[in-house]
Amino acid sequence: MKKIFLLLCLITYSVQGQVGIGTDTPNTSAKLDVSATDKGFLMPRMTSSQRTAISEPANGLLVYQTNGETGFYVNVGTSDNPTWKRVNVDWIKSGDNISYTSGDISTTGSLTGGNSNTSSISGFTAKVVSITQTSTLNTEYNGKIIQSDNTNPITVTIPTGLPTGFNCTIVQMGTGQVTFSGTYLNRGGFTKTASQYAVVSIMHLGNNRIIVAGEMSN
Numbered sequence: 001m002k003k004i005f006l007l008l009c010l011i012t013y014s015v016q017g018q019v020g021i022g023t024d025t026p027n028t029s030a031k032l033d034v035s036a037t038d039k040g041f042l043m044p045r046m047t048s049s050q051r052t053a054i055s056e057p058a059n060g061l062l063v064y065q066t067n068g069e070t071g072f073y074v075n076v077g078t079s080d081n082p083t084w085k086r087v088n089v090d091w092i093k094s095g096d097n098i099s100y101t102s103g104d105i106s107t108t109g110s111l112t113g114g115n116s117n118t119s120s121i122s123g124f125t126a127k128v129v130s131i132t133q134t135s136t137l138n139t140e141y142n143g144k145i146i147q148s149d150n151t152n153p154i155t156v157t158i159p160t161g162l163p164t165g166f167n168c169t170i171v172q173m174g175t176g177q178v179t180f181s182g183t184y185l186n187r188g189g190f191t192k193t194a195s196q197y198a199v200v201s202i203m204h205l206g207n208n209r210i211i212v213a214g215e216m217s218n
Helices: 002-015 048-052
Strands: 019-021 032-034 062-065 071-075 084-086 091-094 097-100 128-131 145-148 154-158 167-172 178-182 199-204 210-214
Touching (some): 048 062
Parallel strands (some): 019 032
Antiparallel strands (some): 062 071
């Protein structure tokens, strides 16, 4: 009997152009208005494989995924070429600030800020790593401070193929000099760190133009 009554109510509201559940006066801007103070709206729940198996999902279709990266997923593509995006719930907003507590953040575009004269970046520090033997630079050293505590000389090879913008700092903490090998530019034609505690910067400016400069000698 309750189902029949509910069906009649839905038909009545549909004639008016709107459907109200839990309310006799659905909002005029909503096609469906679900009103409650003690219950929620339960979205269709399914696994990732069930979600991707949906035939021709409409653009804007929303479901809740129960496995893998759980959460609400929406199809931002087309029915013929669906693209499912998870509605991100990991960002935390406090006032005008937002934060993210886990995972990696990546972008293929540009990161922009406010006025460059007053804006600042905080919470980012260069990682200090140590080398104990002759080494070849790679992308893992990008943006890092590399220290050598060796008492014997070592060689750091600068290969071709490093990405444009690659940069790192070499610090000779031990008594063993660091010799630089590879094709690079240096105003004095120097090839080694000058002495203990010498600091040398390596900067890749593109087209394999690599500057090696700082406290150096031969």
